Amino acid sequence: MKQQSESRVHRRYLRHSKRFPNVWCAGCGIGIVLGAIIRAVDSLGLDKDDVAMISGIGCTGRMPVYVDFNTMHTTHGRALAFATGLKMVKPEMKIIVVMGDGDALAIGGNHFIHAARRNIGLTAIVVNNAAYGMTGGQHSPTTPQNIKTATTPYGHIEQQFPIAELAATAGASFVARSTVYHVRELESYFAQAVSKEGFSLVEAVSYCHTTLGRINRWGSASDMLRRIKEQSITKQQAESLTPEEIEGKIIRGVFAERDIPEYTAQYDKVIARARKEVR
Amino acid sequence: MTTRLMQGDEACAEGAIAAGCRFCAGYPITPATEIVETLSRRLPQVGGKFIQMEDELASIAAVIGASVGGAKALTATSGPGFSLMQENIGYAAMAEIPCVIVDVQRLGPSTGRPTSPSQGEVMQARWGTHGDHPIIALAPDSVREAFDLTVEAFNFAERYRTPVILLMDELVGHMREPVELPSPGTLEVTERTKTRVPPEWYKPFENRPEGPNVNVPPLVPFGEGYRYHITGLHHDERGYPTNRLEEIQPWLERIFRKIDSALSDIILYEARGIEDANTLVIAYGATARSASHAVRQARSRGHRVGFLRLKTIWPFPEEVVEHAASRLHHVVVPELNLGQLALEVERIVGRHKVCRVGRADGEMIQPGEILAAIEDLEKPV
Numbered sequence: 001m002k003q004q005s006e007s008r009v010h011r012r013y014l015r016h017s018k019r020f021p022n023v024w025c026a027g028c029g030i031g032i033v034l035g036a037i038i039r040a041v042d043s044l045g046l047d048k049d050d051v052a053m054i055s056g057i058g059c060t061g062r063m064p065v066y067v068d069f070n071t072m073h074t075t076h077g078r079a080l081a082f083a084t085g086l087k088m089v090k091p092e093m094k095i096i097v098v099m100g101d102g103d104a105l106a107i108g109g110n111h112f113i114h115a116a117r118r119n120i121g122l123t124a125i126v127v128n129n130a131a132y133g134m135t136g137g138q139h140s141p142t143t144p145q146n147i148k149t150a151t152t153p154y155g156h157i158e159q160q161f162p163i164a165e166l167a168a169t170a171g172a173s174f175v176a177r178s179t180v181y182h183v184r185e186l187e188s189y190f191a192q193a194v195s196k197e198g199f200s201l202v203e204a205v206s207y208c209h210t211t212l213g214r215i216n217r218w219g220s221a222s223d224m225l226r227r228i229k230e231q232s233i234t235k236q237q238a239e240s241l242t243p244e245e246i247e248g249k250i251i252r253g254v255f256a257e258r259d260i261p262e263y264t265a266q267y268d269k270v271i272a273r274a275r276k277e278v279r
Numbered sequence: 280m281t282t283r284l285m286q287g288d289e290a291c292a293e294g295a296i297a298a299g300c301r302f303c304a305g306y307p308i309t310p311a312t313e314i315v316e317t318l319s320r321r322l323p324q325v326g327g328k329f330i331q332m333e334d335e336l337a338s339i340a341a342v343i344g345a346s347v348g349g350a351k352a353l354t355a356t357s358g359p360g361f362s363l364m365q366e367n368i369g370y371a372a373m374a375e376i377p378c379v380i381v382d383v384q385r386l387g388p389s390t391g392r393p394t395s396p397s398q399g400e401v402m403q404a405r406w407g408t409h410g411d412h413p414i415i416a417l418a419p420d421s422v423r424e425a426f427d428l429t430v431e432a433f434n435f436a437e438r439y440r441t442p443v444i445l446l447m448d449e450l451v452g453h454m455r456e457p458v459e460l461p462s463p464g465t466l467e468v469t470e471r472t473k474t475r476v477p478p479e480w481y482k483p484f485e486n487r488p489e490g491p492n493v494n495v496p497p498l499v500p501f502g503e504g505y506r507y508h509i510t511g512l513h514h515d516e517r518g519y520p521t522n523r524l525e526e527i528q529p530w531l532e533r534i535f536r537k538i539d540s541a542l543s544d545i546i547l548y549e550a551r552g553i554e555d556a557n558t559l560v561i562a563y564g565a566t567a568r569s570a571s572h573a574v575r576q577a578r579s580r581g582h583r584v585g586f587l588r589l590k591t592i593w594p595f596p597e598e599v600v601e602h603a604a605s606r607l608h609h610v611v612v613p614e615l616n617l618g619q620l621a622l623e624v625e626r627i628v629g630r631h632k633v634c635r636v637g638r639a640d641g642e643m644i645q646p647g648e649i650l651a652a653i654e655d656l657e658k659p660v
Binding site for chain 1: 301302304320323324326328330332333334336337338340341342343344345346347348349350352366367370500501502503504506507508509510511512517519520
């Protein structure tokens with residue numbers, strides 16, 4: 001019963017004028033993320049006219065076209081910058097920016113930290129599959145060390161960027177991490193993030209079975225989903241573990257939750273000051 | 280109106296305000312910084328917003344985002360930043376988002392000789408982003424014209440749903456002149472076209488054969504009940520990605536047609552003494568000041584020299600140049616580069632008629648240099 005009503009919710013938010021099926025590989029985690037975003041938005045009772053979804057380039061970049069919001073598929077890495085301009089002009093809109101890990105953290109890394117630092121009221125959702133999927137499984141800033149990718153055939157030697165910790169340090173108002181296995185938790189974090197006034201980030205840990213999974217012989221989509229389940233621990237569990245024990249684990253939880261002034265609200269005060277000076 | 284001593288950059292910023300610009304995103308770079316500084320002060324006074332972004336890539340992206348939200352929006356930069364903006368200028372052309380990009384040219388390539396004048400970005404303004412696309416670029420030659428052409432740039436951007444480049448140069452940007460600005464009510468300001476159809480009928484990239492807004496479908500701001508898709512992918516009339524050849528080619532033809540069918544509106548120029556001329560000087564931007572002076576000197580010495588100053592440099596005023604130069608023997612093209620706009624002139628009038636007077640060391644071309652070129656050509660053989 002529950003499932004049926006959920007698919008009815010999805011149908012209300014998916015575009016019927018768009019030609020399906022979608023571009024994602026069968027078994028991809030991005031669809032799970034999209035479903036969770038839809039249910040989160042629905043749970044908040046928002047008007048679709050007041051919601052915008054903006055993306056960059058890559059597999060996750062293709063998400064907005066399927067959903068019946070104001071949607072914009074921009075250039076690689078720049079989604080947050082486009083969204084910043086829109087938010088400045090339409091501060092009342094809820095703007096969800098969906099990005100992959102390469103899009104958000106490599107080419108778009110500068111915009112990512114500065115959007116968080118400014119605390120502008122955008123919700124960033126990073127689908128972290130630790131690779132460039134669309135181009136065939138090259139390493140990204142979140143690829144774990146030692147594994148093979150299409151551009152590290154002898155093993156990856158770079159350190160990982162911890163997305164959630166980075167956003168929390170850069171000044172975001174709300175930061176959380178969950179996985180596409182823990183879909184209810186993910187959904188709840190999305191709802192909390194969209195409700196937050198300032199900059200919010202949710203990292204959704206996912207997988208790419210057709211690239212990294214194939215290259216490293218990790219099995220099917222369901223095998224990789226199981227890996228994510230087995231690797232993940234809660235923030236509370238992590239607190240009682242040593243750094244060695246935490247190594248390689250996906251830590252789920254809320255990493256920042258603070259009330260600091262949102263950028264466009266602050267800018268309204270700038271306007272008030274400027275107008276006073278003119279008078 | 281009172282006369283004010285004003286810088287070209289400031290006049291550009293005031294022109295933006297007068298044109299209805301209410302959003303600017305920028306990143307500091309000499310010699311364009313005064314534009315964003317002025318707008319950071321002026322925009323909030325009129326209820327607009329300014330944001331200093333983390334780089335030029337973000338600045339142009341924020342400007343496009345703001346325009347999608349319904350605001351007239353501008354960014355200002357110089358060569359190095361203009362290079363960084365190219366990808367998203369292409370996005371604005373592809374998604375047909377009105378916006379104004381001011382490039383106050385300084386000597387390049389690369390960091391070059393900061394921050395001496397140049398006109399080295401004529402070709403970058405035309406072809407800087409990848410792929411075929413039309414573009415409009417305007418080049419003012421005075422402080423007052425920096426104001427006027429900024430207003431015009433916004434009007435063109437809105438009228439033709441396109442990015443417009445205001446190609447200033449360091450000399451015009453930093454020069455101070457006494458100017459009298461027009462009072463707000465006297466300006467012609469174009470507002471964004473509104474759609475008359477309900478959301479379910481709305482096609483943001485409609486290719487209608489005839490009727491109102493032919494070639495330029497109205498762009499409804501986000502958040503106003505028309506939920507649609509914008510992408511940098513080739514798209515159909517609703518904005519959804521397409522691989523269908525019967526949708527890609529007609530779209531491309533339409534975005535060129537919207538500019539090509541409006542040349543009489545877009546091509547702005549000033550012509551003087553062309554009727555009786557043997558030799559024509561074609562100039563634009565700051566160089567036109569030296570050229571104008573040189574032409575006056577040449578005429579006072581009895582040479583029959585005409586003067587054509589291009590305010591619109593892209594689309595290139597082919598017909599104007601052809602008409603002015605076809606029966607003449609010589610065309611002199613002074614510019615602060617080693618021959619960029621001259622290539623276009625050569626394409627129209629033939630290579631052998633054109634005398635390039637180029638300079639790319641960061642110093643202005645003196646009237647004497649242009650006069651010498653004219654006299655050399657006018658010498659009886």
